[in-house]
Amino acid sequence: MKDPLVLGFVLVVVDVVLWRAAFPRHDTVRLLLRLVIFALLSALLFGSALSPFTPAPWPESPGRHLAAQILEVSWWLIGARLLTLSLDAAFRSRHWHRERLFQDVLGALVFLAAVVASLAFVLGLPVTGLVATSGALAIVLGLAIQSTLSDVFAGIVLNTTEPYHIGDWVSVDGVDGKVLEMNWRATHLLTAQGNIVIVPNAVAAKTKITNSSRPVALHGVSIALQISPEERPATVLGALERAVTGSSIMLQTPAPYMLIKKVSINSIEYEVTVYIDDMSKTIAVTNQLYDLCHRHLAAAGIELWPLGVPRPPRRDVADSRQRLLSHVDLFRALQGEELEALSKRLSRHEYEANQVVVKSDAVTDYLMIVESGVVSVVVAGPSGPVESTRLGPGDSIGEAGVLAGLPVQAQITALTRAVIYQLDKADLTPLLKSRPDIGQQMCQLLSQQQDSLRKLNAEVPVPAGTEHTVLNWLREGMRKLHDLTT
Structure with missing residues (x-):
């Protein structure tokens, strides 16, 4: 067992097993262990006349001579691999650790040097002739794999400049x-x-x-809209400005902007640009931006229709109020005559920017529907006031108050000049008495909305100890508020 060839091959086999089994699991510990094994192998070879820098001994014994050559060549190859891993662990940056180009190129160069050294020292081949032959072979191979070499050198440039x-x-x-x-x-x-x-x-x-990831946490999202040239640009830009104000997930710094990109006889192209802090929000923000622009343009009286098609007639005030009511989820089951009757009972209210519409401690018994402008809804969160949402044209709040007499439990403030229609609870009573099924559908829809509100710490005020579900509690509140028969 004292034969240096046997001990040497045992150390080589142990190193290969550690490499293939990836043991220990920690890369640095495994590298240190392999370096120790390589040091033992080096001490064994240099101490037993098996130096990798001299030709293998025992030429009179072909078997032992060949085994010695294999062992010395293995020393060069293992050393090349460990040198590559050591340089990789010591000098590569945090980003390079996740990129394979430099590791592959560096490993190829080190292995090429190890192969040439082993041929020269261990096998005693003339390096000058080998280099000349390999140079001619390299030219042939270079022409054959020209596109691949182009990718390699381009990859070196990309990894060096780090775009x-x-x-x-x-x-x-x-x-x-x-x-x-x-x-x-x-x-x-x-x-x-x-x-x-x-x-x-x-x-x-x-x-x-x-x-798009540079600079960090700042990404622009743009959409383009083509509007009829009959619409005054100042009116369109004002509506688009209110549209970007209606989103709370867009960054306010840098400020979003909108501009006129192109003018033709058929249309005027407007571009709206906002900023976000995460590229994963791009799709959601783009969809929301299109929706907000559509709603605020319609609220500004800018009808959207195919370019080149005659303009449709303007809706009168009564039609606009019915259309506004039809956007409220609470009334989606109503028919035309029922919507028309309710629309006549809507009262119009105007608010200036930053004016409080409803205070957080106020108890309201009316429904609010935003016709134009942007309204902020702030609820009490675990660590203080939290903006739960922003309302725009067609959005509503106060369904719980008009249906079951429950408070809004939020402070409502106009972020821009806003027009809000109100529907009093008393105006809803005749409809609920004539259509009990409508009341049941409204309660079911409202209970789903209240489940969402509870996630924002705006809980439905169900008395403690009651075994009623939220839906039953809303039904009971509706019967009491509107004096309905059971």
């Missing part, structure tokens, strides 16, 4: 996605549709790259 890192949201060659991997050949992008797109490094190095 993006793993996890960044980028646009490369017209492909938008999140960077998942960067290797010696290509960049892997995960698109919003869940697909993996592989962009060759040579293509990425030549094309325009847009990195």
